[in-house]
Amino acid sequence: METYNWYSQLIKPNWAPPSWIFGPVWSILYFLIAISFGNVFVMFAHKKIPFMVVLPFLLNLIFNFSFTPLQFGLRNNLLAGIDIVLVLGTLLWAMVVIYPYARWITYVQIPYLLWVSFATILQLTILYLNL
Secondary structure (H helix, E strand, O other), X not given: OHHHHHHHHOOOOOOOOOHHHHHHHHHHHHHHHHHHHXXXXXXXXXOOOOHHHHHHHHHHHHHHHHHHHHHHHXXXXXXXXXXXXXXHHHHHHHHHHHOOOOHXXXXXXXXXXXXXXXXXXXXXXXXXXXX
């Protein structure tokens, strides 16, 4: 409850979505991530792709799962802003490197890319508004 109070008191742009939207969106995205990233790890285990193709997927998961503890645990908008940029960057990298091996995985990432692009702009705006 204390974390919710902290976040609700931050200055947010008028175009920020209501907080209830994040759960359903991330549920759908995590389903797509599990299927597609899981397939990447299986391809690597079967030696169908090199480690350098898997690396951005691993980094993306690390950065993705780091966001909530940085934003809501540490209550650090700056670190969360840096982290979300890293999520976006590793996602783009992952989409590019997997494309020659499994185009469908790149295409499945499009909703994730759209949401993370929006979330990056939102987080950087919140960071700026609350300096």
